[in-house]
Amino acid sequence: MNTLAEENYLKCIYHLAIDAGVVSTNQIAxxxxxxxxxxxxxxxxxxxxxxxxxxxYQGVSLTDAGEKIAIGIIRKHRLWEYFLxxxxxxxxxxxxxxxxxxxxxxxxxxxxxxxxxxxxxxxDPHGDPIPDCNGNFKSVELKPVSALAINxxxxxxxxxxxxxxxxxxxxxxxxxIGKKVTITxxxxxxxxxxxxxxxxxxxxxxxxxxxxxxISL
Amino acid sequence: MNTLAEENYLKCIYHLAIDAGVVSTNQIAxxxxxxxxxxxxxxxxxxxxxxxxxxxYQGVSLTDAGEKIAIGIIRKHRLWEYFLxxxxxxxxxxxxxxxxxxxxxxxxxxxxxxxxxxxxxxxDPHGDPIPDCNGNFKSVELKPVSALAINxxxxxxxxxxxxxxxxxxxxxxxxxIGKKVTITxxxxxxxxxxxxxxxxxxxxxxxxxxxxxxISL
DNA sequence: TTCATATTTTAGATAAGTCTAAATTTTTTA
DNA sequence: TAAAAAATTTAGACTTATCTAAAATATGAA
Numbered sequence: 148m149n150t151l152a153e154e155n156y157l158k159c160i161y162h163l164a165i166d167a168g169v170v171s172t173n174q175i176a177x178x179x180x181x182x183x184x185x186x187x188x189x190x191x192x193x194x195x196x197x198x199x200x201x202x203x204y205q206g207v208s209l210t211d212a213g214e215k216i217a218i219g220i221i222r223k224h225r226l227w228e229y230f231l232x233x234x235x236x237x238x239x240x241x242x243x244x245x246x247x248x249x250x251x252x253x254x255x256x257x258x259x260x261x262x263x264x265x266x267x268x269x270x271d272p273h274g275d276p277i278p279d280c281n282g283n284f285k286s287v288e289l290k291p292v293s294a295l296a297i298n299x300x301x302x303x304x305x306x307x308x309x310x311x312x313x314x315x316x317x318x319x320x321x322x323x324i325g326k327k328v329t330i331t332x333x334x335x336x337x338x339x340x341x342x343x344x345x346x347x348x349x350x351x352x353x354x355x356x357x358x359x360x361x362i363s364l
Numbered sequence: 365m366n367t368l369a370e371e372n373y374l375k376c377i378y379h380l381a382i383d384a385g386v387v388s389t390n391q392i393a394x395x396x397x398x399x400x401x402x403x404x405x406x407x408x409x410x411x412x413x414x415x416x417x418x419x420x421y422q423g424v425s426l427t428d429a430g431e432k433i434a435i436g437i438i439r440k441h442r443l444w445e446y447f448l449x450x451x452x453x454x455x456x457x458x459x460x461x462x463x464x465x466x467x468x469x470x471x472x473x474x475x476x477x478x479x480x481x482x483x484x485x486x487x488d489p490h491g492d493p494i495p496d497c498n499g500n501f502k503s504v505e506l507k508p509v510s511a512l513a514i515n516x517x518x519x520x521x522x523x524x525x526x527x528x529x530x531x532x533x534x535x536x537x538x539x540x541i542g543k544k545v546t547i548t549x550x551x552x553x554x555x556x557x558x559x560x561x562x563x564x565x566x567x568x569x570x571x572x573x574x575x576x577x578x579i580s581l
Numbered sequence: 582t583t584c585a586t587a588t589t590t591t592a593g594a595t596a597a598g599t600c601t602a603a604a605t606t607t608t609t610t611a
Numbered sequence: 612t613a614a615a616a617a618a619t620t621t622a623g624a625c626t627t628a629t630c631t632a633a634a635a636t637a638t639g640a641a
Contacts, residue, residue, distance in 0.1 A: 152598060172619055185599050187620055192597090204606055204619060235477040248469050254462050260452040369628060389589055402629055404590055409627090421589055421636060583641090590635070597627085605620065611613095 149196075151251055154220055155179065156189050157198060158250075160209055161217035169206040215282055222278040223258050224250035225271035230261060232272040239272040239323075240314035255280075273314075274305035274324045274361065290364065292330070292340055293357035300329035305361035313359060320350055322360060366413075368468055371437055372396065373406050374415060375467075377426055378434035386423040432499055439495040440475050441467035442488035447478060449489040456489040456540075457531035472497075490531075491522035491541045491578070507581065509547070509557055510574035517546035522578035530576060537567055539577060 149157070159178050163170040172190070176183045194201040198213035209217060227249040231242040252258075259280050262268075269284075271277055276284040289305050303326045306313065317323060321344065331349065332341035338354035352360070366374070376395050380387040389407070393400045411418040415430035426434060444466040448459040469475075476497050479485075486501075487493055493501040506522050520543045523530065534540060538561065548566065549558035555571035569577070 150597075173617090181598095182600065183619060184601080184621080188598075231474070235474065235481055237477070245469070245471050245474055248471075249466075252462070252465050254465075257448070257452065257462055260454070264452055367627075390587090398628095399630065400589060401591080401631080405628075585640085586638080588635100588637070590633100592633080593631090595628100595630075597629105598625105599627105600625075601623090603620100603622080605618100607616100607618070609614100609616070611615095 148253060149198075149216065152189065153193060153196075153198075154216070154251060156186075156193060157209065157213055157217040158220045158224075160199065160207060161214065161221070164208060169208050171206045175207075218278050218282040219255075220250050222280075222282070223252065225275055225277040226258060226261055226265070226268070228271045228273070229265055229268045229277065233265065233268075238314075238318070240311040240318065242272065243309055243311075270324075272324070273309055274303075287363055289361035291358050292328075292342070292352070292360045292362055293338065293354060295330050295340075295362065297330050297333055299364070300327065301362035301364045302327050303360065304363040306359055307361060308359040313356075316356070317360070320352070321348075322350065322352075328362070365470060366415075366433065369406065370410060370413075370415075371433070371468060373403075373410060374426065374430055374434040375437045375441075377416065377424060378431065378438070381425060386425050388423045392424075435495050435499040436472075437467050439497075439499070440469065442492055442494040443475060443478055443482070443485070445488045445490070446482055446485045446494065450482065450485075455531075455535070457528040457535065459489065460526055460528075487541075489541070490526055491520075504580055506578035508575050509545075509559070509569070509577045509579055510555065510571060512547050512557075512579065514547050514550055516581070517544065518579035518581045519544050520577065521580040524576040524578060530573075533573070534577070537569070538565075539567065539569075545579070 156175065156179070159175055160170050163174050163178060167174070172183050172186045175186045175190075179186070190199065190201050190207055193199045193213065194207075197210055198216065199207045199209055201207045224246045227246045228242045231237040231245060232239055237245075262277075262280065267279070268277055274289075276286050278284040287304065290301075291307065295301070303322055303324055305324070306317070322328070322342075327345050328342045330340060331343045334340070338357070340352050340354075340357045342350045342352065344350065373392070373396070376392055377387050380391050380395060384391070389400050389403045392398075392403045392407075396403070407416065407418050407424055410416045410430065411424075414427055415433065416424045416426055418424045441463045444463045445459045448454045448462060449456060454462075479494075479497065484496070485494055491506075493503050495501040504521065507518075508524065512518070520539055520541055522541070523534070539545070539559075544562050545559045547557060548560045551557070555574070557569050557571075557574045559567045559569065561567065
């Protein structure tokens with residue numbers, strides 16, 4: 148088994164690698180709120196365990212073994228988030244911290260039974276896909292609202308920012324997962340966007356919000 | 365917040381103090397599978413935090429603050445055990461190790477909602493009482509089968525040994541929580557006991573089993 | 582009540598994970 | 612392309628929790 152710190156590094160590298168491929172020491176340090184020197188120490192350890200590909204000064208990527216562990220942790224995180232929202236009635240902006248702890252509960256059988264108990268959900272409360280017990284999941288291609296054109300419509304299916312303030316704001320605006328929206332206007336000046344909901348309500352969102360709100364077409 | 369090690373020491377001291385009042389360094393070391401010198405180090409730290417009463421060579425007891433934390437951990441442990449058995453269909457001999465990890469999930473609100481989700485259960489799968497959110501619980505006076513006389517009857521309500529082999533044995537003999545039994549014979553020679561179940565089945569158990577099986581009269 | 586034994590504590594080390602400060606390597610820019 | 616800047620690594624230190632071995636204290640038996 149791996150330590151809590153090791154698991155957090157693997158998960159972090161996995162997330163950063165989605166955009167970048169190879170991940171830098173400083174990226175990891177920024178993401179984990181730690182120092183680059185601490186990261187270097189840990190990278191050596193993970194490389195010794197054959198969980199990452201690492202050559203000095205060249206950044207890192209996960210090995211197959213490392214990716215498997217990372218996906219396992221993400222599976223646990225998302226299943227526990229689903230549990231907290233669907234069974235214990237937490238809001239989607241309240242569950243991240245708790246799931247950060249719960250994702251390290253080691254038993255595989257526990258998580259598989261939890262998955263079954265909840266009916267094998269495919270997405271967590273933020274729209275992120277939940278890997279199955281073999282680590283497989285298909286990630287639908289989502290686009291930020293900011294990448295759409297006037298009159299395009301789609302379904303809110305994910306967020307790029309998982310922070311409470313952002314999620315609370317979306318909730319207040321009723322811009323939650325599953326809602327269908329149509330782009331009605333794009334303001335050239337500040338790149339803010341006007342949306343129309345199914346109930347014909349019009350909502351203005353800033354460029355920043357439009358960047359962090361993901362749509363499936 | 366306290367570290368995982370600190371929480372485990374507090375819980376351990378709480379359990380040992382139930383019989384003894386004051387707990388010795390060696391008792392703790394034996395219970396936690398560690399060395400007496402390690403225990404001494406930790407006792408100093410817990411005393412600095414005012415969680416235990418400690419004077420060198422004199423053993424320890426929990427302060428009110430320490431006891432409150434210990435009971436909180438035990439509440440979490442037992443609620444998670446209940447969840448694992450009642451919701452995820454684990455057997456009573458499978459849940460201890462998992463609950464040992466889950467009891468350290470920090471959120472109080474999570475555990476209170478879990479409690480509510482399950483309908484505020486009063487006892488865990490091994491018959492141990494579950495403290496409420498204020499740390500209150502009433503422990504019924506239970507007697508080991510070995511303390512009963514011929515013809516006495518009662519209901520199986522707890523165990524002293526929580527190990528898998530013991531619990532599996534009881535399960536196989538159908539000596540599980542809630543079953544009513546009557547003492548039909550006590551063998552002088554080896555202190556083994558003959559029991560009759562509600563279905564009039566006769567079961568012989570050894571002195572050791574009789575010592576670890578608890579009855580409410 | 583004194584001495585042998587058991588218990589407990591202290592002293593000094595170790596491993597994991599972190600830090601700061603300094604050194605090294607890579608990248609950028611002029 | 613050489614110097615400056617940025618990124619990364621190394622060196623050495625700190626904390627937590629553990630260990631072994633030795634010293635101190637308590638207990639109990641003669």
